Amino acid sequence: MKRIDLFLNEREVEKVCKAMLMAGASGYSVMRHVTGMGVGGEISEAMDFSSFGANAHVIVFIEASLLEGIREAVKPLLRRYGGVGFVSAAEAF
Amino acid sequence: MKRIDLFLNEREVEKVCKAMLMAGASGYSVMRHVTGMGVGGEISEAMDFSSFGANAHVIVFIEASLLEGIREAVKPLLRRYGGVGFVSAAEAF
Amino acid sequence: MKRIDLFLNEREVEKVCKAMLMAGASGYSVMRHVTGMGVGGEISEAMDFSSFGANAHVIVFIEASLLEGIREAVKPLLRRYGGVGFVSAAEAF
Amino acid sequence: MQTSLVLQNLLSAPVLFFFLGVLAAVLNSDLEIPSPLPKLFSLYLLLAIGFSGGVELAHSGLGRLVLLTIGAAVLMSLLVPITSFLVLRTRLDSYNAAAVAASYGSISAVTFITAQSFLNVLKVPFDGYMVAALALMESPAIVIGVVLARLSAGVLDKNPDRGEDRLDNEEGRGLRWGELLREAFLNGSIFLLIGSLVIGYLVAAFSPAGVEKMEPFTEQLFYGALCFFLLDMGLIAAQRLQELRKAGAFLIGFAVLAPLLHALVGLGIARLLGMNQGDALLFMVLCASASYIAVPAAMRMTVPQANPSLYISTSLGVTFPFNVVVGIPVYMALVLRFIPAS
Amino acid sequence: MQTSLVLQNLLSAPVLFFFLGVLAAVLNSDLEIPSPLPKLFSLYLLLAIGFSGGVELAHSGLGRLVLLTIGAAVLMSLLVPITSFLVLRTRLDSYNAAAVAASYGSISAVTFITAQSFLNVLKVPFDGYMVAALALMESPAIVIGVVLARLSAGVLDKNPDRGEDRLDNEEGRGLRWGELLREAFLNGSIFLLIGSLVIGYLVAAFSPAGVEKMEPFTEQLFYGALCFFLLDMGLIAAQRLQELRKAGAFLIGFAVLAPLLHALVGLGIARLLGMNQGDALLFMVLCASASYIAVPAAMRMTVPQANPSLYISTSLGVTFPFNVVVGIPVYMALVLRFIPAS
Amino acid sequence: MQTSLVLQNLLSAPVLFFFLGVLAAVLNSDLEIPSPLPKLFSLYLLLAIGFSGGVELAHSGLGRLVLLTIGAAVLMSLLVPITSFLVLRTRLDSYNAAAVAASYGSISAVTFITAQSFLNVLKVPFDGYMVAALALMESPAIVIGVVLARLSAGVLDKNPDRGEDRLDNEEGRGLRWGELLREAFLNGSIFLLIGSLVIGYLVAAFSPAGVEKMEPFTEQLFYGALCFFLLDMGLIAAQRLQELRKAGAFLIGFAVLAPLLHALVGLGIARLLGMNQGDALLFMVLCASASYIAVPAAMRMTVPQANPSLYISTSLGVTFPFNVVVGIPVYMALVLRFIPAS
């Protein structure tokens, strides 16, 4: 299996998760209120009072065969709105 | 070392963590307020006002030798209440 | 690439993240409100009303070559204030 | 008369904020009341109605009518789940039937509060001890629900087909009374409600100056906080309703007809016991409403085999809005028709 | 006169709490108002001003001056982004210029509220329907901002250089009107403000008893909650100001001069329409203030090419403190000079 | 007399809600006030007592008794840690001894507030400037605590046995005064308390209309919010008490005897300075109470070698409940006996 970790703005999470389900993922987990630093600068929770939002951390475990399809579905969204992704190996518990 | 990632309802976290300590884990970390999707459908934070709860993400790093014992202790709880787990390789920092 | 997972008290996160940037990390992500158990005992959110704080989970993806430098920058802080770290393999998404 | 009551209810601030929430969800606005703010309002409302109810219980004392009313309420919280279970069992498995049934035996504090606000606007008086009835209807419904689930699924428990399930072998056989009673009586919201009721009683009885000092918090703020919370309830109920479409017509029908039927039984009891008009409405609302706070949380722990989206969506997605929007004024029309003004 | 007004403003509780927040950030205190508490206060303030504004709109009715004022406000929310865009485009790319411009066409509810408090202290009356103007200035500014960004960057859209961008190919061409209108009209804070305004209107018109019951929540608590929120705003504004240093003198200059200029235009319109002194101040503040709630959230979704730290930092790090601390009393001095007392 | 005072305290709403929280924890109820709601109440209470204290300080002015009282309070916040350290050092290492000692030199704002409520119920007047004494007792205790830890552990610092500890080499030698002073004076809760005090003073002095507008928020809501917060404190204190069992009888004994002793010293000083009965009680409470907000947060940063569960559990698990439940009425009985009614 593969594990994908995505970090992106909270407001785009819904779009990304929908795209992943369409691409065959059977589940996912989302942690909001993630702060951090990336090429887009520092992201804090300070603007949370507006609906601007901090980052979310999306974790998806998938069969390795799905990786390519999910990458194709998600990458354009990360390019458009910002955000990064990483892959690592995993197995069922 | 091994890294275990568990996703399960917040309300069962205490039970699972206790079971893991009994099985020899020396520590664990818990993130609550996790939303997600699985065979049990979509889990949101909307029912948080009741004590219904969203998911929790439990992370445990253990010596590989403990994996079997922890699996035996935790799997029945996941079967009973729902939840999933994944394992991957890790090493001390 | 390498993935580093750190668990430490929320109040030291800023110091640790600064140290990692100095050591060459290009980004990081922080999840606060993490509870857990370690050699320092159980950490809950109960003291959050003071500014005592729970744990934070810091995730950093780096080129493998940076690992040593980051370890040198971060380890003393973990020794001083408590906290643990783990490393695993990863690749870009 | 009935139309004007419905309109009067529809144009009250709490119901309008509820609609605003529903509208936000339907139009897919990003309006959100992030966790744990809804919990703040939910805790606040429980504390406030508990405390006020306790204060009024201290003033009214525990007379015959008080005890009879409370007794009738507890009785309803035992009977409703049983009859509901029998109906639901025709279409659902025993776990789901029991979990939904337990919800309907229990109550919705927010529906109750909205009914109180409605009575306040109509200037119809009611007794504070109705809160005691409210507080005592949650635990029995939970216990009955779990017992029904276990009895009805009993055969399964005796011939466990999942041999490797260590948990079931070790601690899982039959009823786990400890866990059940903990969920039924120590569930956070039940505990806070009953605790605040007792505190209100004690403070009113022994240090009445404290009652006055609590008032800005528990009384004056109450209406606004209710509106705020109903905004969130509207958001959630609308989401739930969308989910319920999957559950099918049977459950939706149940979720509309059950409150009507239970309200009628409540009306009969209210008339029998000679309650005044305000109390009669509140009693009907207690019977008609279904729990989406204490019971779901308890069912998740004690009947994990049941599907939460079924029992939460029926009570929160259908019965709750039905009662708040249509039920309360309709029940009031019935009260005005069948309960003599005192 | 002008100095005493500035001092009077500086020594008011809301501005002092704002300074306390700024001081905490500057001195690097660990004072923090953790998320989502600021959101609680932000939602509360929107709900409260919306409701109160609606109540007063019901009392005043929709007369000629009301409609003219609202019309003028909407006009300003369309013109200000266009003129601002032309200025900003000299130094910024079209995405960033459009996003900043949209902020200045829109409003800052907290600045508006602070101005109301200031008028209250001076005992200068103003009309509740100014809230309606406030509520209607957000959406047009957002729409214009996005249209400007698209028109100005149009060539780029027609010759997409990122061929592999599936999203742009499938749904990304030109304006996404659905998403835009959703952001412009269904943005949570706009929706709550307008919704509460309508509810206030309906309740005042049809169940006036509800208005009184809301008062402890929406009126009495308001001043304290504003102070609490401004403490947080001070913390955030100070952080933003530090970030803005990177953005350079041009934007900082714009963030100070634009509000002054827009306030003067607002003064002219106020005089033309014959507004009273209180309304004139509020109108100037609407023109002078810039959005850091609805617009940034909308821009992030609809103009993701723009850099959020530019448009948030100018409006929140410079224009907001400038208006709250210096602007309001200065505008008031102008009002007292140029608008006849009624 | 004494018994009736104890009872009167036990049956007050704040203490009853505290007990409700303790009971919930002891019975293992799932009642929970999720983070950051307790922080909301904690920030609110600090802001409100600071502001009210500042307002009253403006009214009373800075007379001789005021300055003497504040001076005595600061003195106690310096002496108590030193004497406590000497006692604690007999059983604990210097880091832990210093950290616990610092807690007892500092104060518990919630205990202070509960004592004020108690005086209100008894209708015993007290002076608002006692809040200034409260505010000024935190920082010195923190400084002394850290200095004690460093002096006493000095040898260790000069011969560092962890040679590879880069941090200690670079910035860790001896006292880090910058960090220390930041923790002592810019700790969020200290900063908010002192800041609100100054704002209250300024507003009362220069724009008194603002005081009235703050009242619904800072005064009327206060009692209810205190009750809500004490519910949470009960939950936490009970958990802490369970943890303390590991710490052993010595620390538990200290946590009960120290407040009594410090209260007696406070009584002597109060009599010496000629404080009135209300102020005397509050002064005793300041001396007797121990910090579980500012000091633990500061100790964690500046004396990371100490074990937080020791210093938090003694002050929060034992001394706090002891003072709130038993201490306050006992101290009041002493006040009535030894301080002449004015």
Ligand SMILES: Nc1ncnc2c1ncn2[C@@H]1O[C@H](COP(=O)(O)O)[C@@H](O)[C@H]1O
């Ligand atoms: N190397 C990294 N390791 C961990 N998280 C990262 C890393 N780079 C970026 N992120 C996260 O991804 C978010 C968006 O990144 P970016 O689009 O580069 O601004 C950041 O705010 C971080 O939370």
Ligand SMILES: Nc1ncnc2c1ncn2[C@@H]1O[C@H](COP(=O)(O)O)[C@@H](O)[C@H]1O
């Ligand atoms: N493939 C997956 N990847 C990541 N998280 C998952 C996955 N499947 C399930 N989860 C998480 O585990 C929770 C429980 O899963 P389930 O028991 O399958 O409903 C879900 O709500 C998700 O948060």
Ligand SMILES: Nc1ncnc2c1ncn2[C@@H]1O[C@H](COP(=O)(O)O)[C@@H](O)[C@H]1O
């Ligand atoms: N084996 C482990 N697996 C996961 N998290 C851990 C582990 N050990 C420690 N932690 C986390 O690290 C924090 C600090 O650990 P410590 O410094 O050992 O008290 C704990 O509170 C946990 O959140």
Ligand code: NA
């Ligand atoms: Na019912």
Ligand code: NA
């Ligand atoms: Na504007």
Ligand code: NA
């Ligand atoms: Na003390």
